[in-house]
Amino acid sequence: MTAGTPRNSDLGDSRDEIPPGTLYLLILKTLAVRGKLHGYEIADNIQRSTDDILQVEEGSLYPALQRMLIKGWVTAEWGITSGNRRARYYTLTTAGRKQLRLEVSQFERVMGAITRVIQTV
16 A cells, blocks of 8 residues: 555555655665665665555655755755656765664664554463
């Protein structure tokens, strides 16, 4: 399922909603691992690395990237894709790497708390 779209199990969709507050984490981690990418490559990488379970829609991705630019977590420059199209390429900054560490820490803390609740007998 896509970011911001409710899951509709009646349609047999095997994708799940991106958990609130994790889109930055997914984008930051993708850029940390893969380096400079344009928006479609970021979304495609997230989808492929989650075996098509998570899909980031343009309506969620590009506003998030714009907010990340404003926060100084990424930089952007225009370039040409392998398909000869003009695209904006994003690169993680030092502040973005710091934010990634914070996002991972917060995610692990929350997931640990959720796991404790789920495992309660």
